[in-house]
Amino acid sequence: MDIHEYQAKELLANFGVPVPRGNVVYTPDQAVYCAREIGGTRWVIKAQIHSGGRGLAGGVRICADEHEVHAAAADLLGRTLVTKQTGPQGKLVQRLYIEAAVPIARELYIGLVLDRGSERVCVVATAEGGMEIEEIAASRPESLMRVTIEPAVGMQAFQARDLCFGLGLNAAQVPDATRAILGAYRAFRDLDATMVEINPLAVTADGRVLALDAKMQFDDNALFRRPNVRELRDYTEEDPREAEASKYGLNYVGLDGEIGCIVNGAGLAMATMDIIKLAGAEPANFLDVGGGASPERVAAAFRLVLADPRVKVVLVNIFAGINRCDWIAQGVVQATRDQQITVPIVARLAGTNVEEGRRILNDSGLAIITADSLADAARKAVDALHRITRGGNAPVATTPRPVVTVGAAR
Ligand code: GDP
Numbered sequence: 001m002d003i004h005e006y007q008a009k010e011l012l013a014n015f016g017v018p019v020p021r022g023n024v025v026y027t028p029d030q031a032v033y034c035a036r037e038i039g040g041t042r043w044v045i046k047a048q049i050h051s052g053g054r055g056l057a058g059g060v061r062i063c064a065d066e067h068e069v070h071a072a073a074a075d076l077l078g079r080t081l082v083t084k085q086t087g088p089q090g091k092l093v094q095r096l097y098i099e100a101a102v103p104i105a106r107e108l109y110i111g112l113v114l115d116r117g118s119e120r121v122c123v124v125a126t127a128e129g130g131m132e133i134e135e136i137a138a139s140r141p142e143s144l145m146r147v148t149i150e151p152a153v154g155m156q157a158f159q160a161r162d163l164c165f166g167l168g169l170n171a172a173q174v175p176d177a178t179r180a181i182l183g184a185y186r187a188f189r190d191l192d193a194t195m196v197e198i199n200p201l202a203v204t205a206d207g208r209v210l211a212l213d214a215k216m217q218f219d220d221n222a223l224f225r226r227p228n229v230r231e232l233r234d235y236t237e238e239d240p241r242e243a244e245a246s247k248y249g250l251n252y253v254g255l256d257g258e259i260g261c262i263v264n265g266a267g268l269a270m271a272t273m274d275i276i277k278l279a280g281a282e283p284a285n286f287l288d289v290g291g292g293a294s295p296e297r298v299a300a301a302f303r304l305v306l307a308d309p310r311v312k313v314v315l316v317n318i319f320a321g322i323n324r325c326d327w328i329a330q331g332v333v334q335a336t337r338d339q340q341i342t343v344p345i346v347a348r349l350a351g352t353n354v355e356e357g358r359r360i361l362n363d364s365g366l367a368i369i370t371a372d373s374l375a376d377a378a379r380k381a382v383d384a385l386h387r388i389t390r391g392g393n394a395p396v397a398t399t400p401r402p403v404v405t406v407g408a409a410r
């Protein structure tokens with residue numbers, strides 16, 4: 001899960017990371033009001049979207065009076081920002097963060113990530129902050145410093161000081177920067193983050209150290225025990241299909257193809273996508289309905305998959321271990337009837353209660369195409385797709401449809 005910069009700054013400030021005074025605002029008038037409240041003579045207005053690279057895309061504005069604050073806020077709100085990370089469709093700016101602008105002397109980079117190789121939290125730092133870390137890593141990898149944290153003892157002050165000296169900070173700045181790095185580490189650990197990035201960690205012209213930008217990502221699987229983090233989720237920043245899926249506990253990732261997939265088990269879902277490609281088509285999604293899928297969950301899965309207008313065929317692939325094929329079959333039949341599904345459905349069931357599952361599909365009177373194996377299912381799904389896209393008599397029927405049972409019902 002991603003959160004906004006202003007949310008990350010608030011969390012980090014609770015762990016002692018120094019940040020400028022700031023406020024989130026939703027209208028230009030609020031921006032002016034907050035600028036007055038913050039005080040000073042210069043402010044930064046920043047678009048709050050789940051993306052980096054906002055500075056280069058015009059999403060960070062420095063303002064020198066209230067008139068400029070109002071104008072910058074009015075200009076940014078409702079604008080779609082296209083950054084290096086958003087893709088060409090960009091992201092809509094719905095809220096802004098306004099904070100006291102500080103005169104910057106140096107921009108440093110601090111990042112905390114989980115290093116899967118060493119199975120440790122790794123703190124990365126470079127004096128060449130402000131830029132994208134990927135560019136620094138590619139162009140000047142020798143400028144990156146790395147510290148690996150021993151989980152039994154956590155990050156030690158000497159490790160943070162080592163990084164500070166490596167960053168060229170002076171004796172007056174090291175205590176503040178050490179506090180910022182150790183605070184970022186504790187926030188990472190205590191909030192089940194998977195990434196914390198402070199870029200830039202600025203040294204100001206008057207020698208202070210401040211986090212001017214902050215980004216945090218969290219482990220979705222730990223959100224159940226971090227309710228105060230979970231409530232920071234902003235569904236409007238997510239793929240609407242994926243947001244809807246998470247409400248039903250379905251693991252869904254939207255893709256660009258035409259064959260919708262309803263599968264149980266992440267591994268089987270991956271294999272299903274592979275074999276669709278092998279058979280000559282593209283999957284529309286990854287979807288793992290999980291074990292113990294009730295008819296309601298299957299119905300939700302169908303609604304989700306079919307909400308994508310690109311989907312021309314649905315492939316249901318269930319290997320029932322924890323699941324039961326008869327439940328899935330009931331779900332498929334119920335969803336087909338209730339939702340008046342008109343796209344061809346190919347179903348491959350295997351495992352617990354498979355005979356019962358097949359009988360339910362066959363007796364339903366619906367045009368559900370059954371398949372014996374994964375390869376068979378993919379082939380039939382792609383054939384059905386080609387019948388539609390290349391013309392001919394596609395099995396697109398209105399309910400109730402004639403029974404077209406392909407494959408042996410054993
Ligand atoms: P990003 O482009 O999405 O990573 O957004 P940042 O928050 O990192 O802002 C981009 C750049 O704007 C920073 O690298 C700074 O150079 C500049 N910036 C951000 N906040 C301030 C500030 O308070 N004062 C000044 N002078 N510049 C700032």
Ligand code: MN
Nearest residue numbers: 052199200213
């Ligand atoms: Mn940044």
